[in-house]
Amino acid sequence: MPIQPACAYAIWRPVGILDRLTCIMEGNRVSEFAINDRVANYGDGLFTTMAVRQGRIALFSRHVKRLCDNAERLAIPIDRTTLITQLRQAALRCDTGTLKLLISAGVGGRGYARTQDSGAGFHFSFHQPPSQYADWRQNGISIGVSEIRLGHQPVLAGLKHTNRLEQVLIKNTMPSNVDDVVVCDTEQCIVEASAANLFWRVGKTWYTADLALSGVAGVMREFVLEQLAAQGLRCEVGRYHIAGLTNANAMCVTNALMQVVPVHTWWYSSQRYPFNIAPVQQLADVCQSAYQSEYDDN
Structure with a gap:
């Protein structure tokens, strides 16, 4: 399936010792991650790492507030209700461990400038907490x-x-x-x-x-x-x-x-x-x- 211009959200699913990126675009699952994603090209995005226990995120309201505030300061358009829904769904899949959310400022644009329809991408990954x-x-x-x-x-x-x-x-x-x-x-x-x-x-x-x-x-x-x-x-x-x-x-x-x-x-x-x-x-x-x-x- 060809890469679409904007990514609604993406999920990292563990496969053995590796992680496979599954990208959901406009409700359709694709296997590719856009090479022109702005977070990969310019560091144009934000992230947070969260402790999860039995499907529940610690410091949840604080993470949500910071993500929304940071996104606003970087002019990355995200919907708070959608963010909360995706965080909770990802936490249930994680169950217990560390959940990382990377929010990209979408794809496209040249010379650093964003396009008007760059959108935003949510990318989740699951990890074990540092053993030390x-x-x-x-x-x-x-x-x-x-x-x-x-x-x-x-x-x-x-x-x-x-x-x-x-x-x-x-x-x-x-x-x-x-x-x-x-x-x-x-x-x-x-x-x-x-x-x-x-x-x-x-x-x-x-x-x-x-x-x-x-x-x-x-x-x-x-x-x-x-x-x-x-x-x-x-x-x-x-x-x-x-x-x-x-x-x-x-x-x-x-x-x-x-x-x-x-x-x-x-x-x-x-x-x-x-x-x-x-x-x-x-x-x-x-x-x-x-x-x-x-x-x-x-």
């Missing part, structure tokens, strides 16, 4: 500092868009003796970790980076900020130089799959900074209790 996350949550991780710096782009800041070359370079250059890295911008201000947001505590005050210039606004970051406020714990959001982390007494990384992971060791300028993981574990326990109510209830 359970151990990380219990025992913590070591973290270094990335040599790669994030550029400033306020128009894209906060979005989980599919143009991820900076993150690819961060992963490719990450030292082998650490589990993750702190990532800064070009002014040496803290932004995030390689694939997670970062929180740290100085005294009794928690801190996390402002993401107005770069970085990804994670749904788990939003959830943790709300839980800190609910517990009456102070958390400041701002621009902080990397050297300020030397005053921290606790640190953690967060995302929708790993949830809250303590950092037990931070390496900076060849110096080792050990952290007490107990404050993070206490925070994680509070978050875990509230986390159960964040699953889709449909």
Whole structure:
């Protein structure tokens, strides 16, 4: 069947050890993925990864809101009701594990410009959750500092868009003796970790980076900020130089799959900074209790 000009949605179905892409276009199933899809050519799209348990997505309403908000900012036309329906259907097929949704800005266009009828494509894939996350949550991780710096782009800041070359370079250059890295911008201000947001505590005050210039606004970051406020714990959001982390007494990384992971060791300028993981574990326990109510209830 020839490739049609717009893709309504697509589903990755596991076949043995490989995945086969099944693309649904205007209600008809085809086997090809358009070579002129904008997400493949330009990174013109957005994505999210979701934890699924027994067919229910964790942090469901937050994922939906972020996808809709991000799509609006990128001018990708998606229907919220259709999005929710497709997410729930895909979650039932996934059952338990990790569900990834990639939303493409459709196909076509040249010289970067979209066509008026580019449409939007939904592409789902199913994965096993990273095996190390359970151990990380219990025992913590070591973290270094990335040599790669994030550029400033306020128009894209906060979005989980599919143009991820900076993150690819961060992963490719990450030292082998650490589990993750702190990532800064070009002014040496803290932004995030390689694939997670970062929180740290100085005294009794928690801190996390402002993401107005770069970085990804994670749904788990939003959830943790709300839980800190609910517990009456102070958390400041701002621009902080990397050297300020030397005053921290606790640190953690967060995302929708790993949830809250303590950092037990931070390496900076060849110096080792050990952290007490107990404050993070206490925070994680509070978050875990509230986390159960964040699953889709449909």
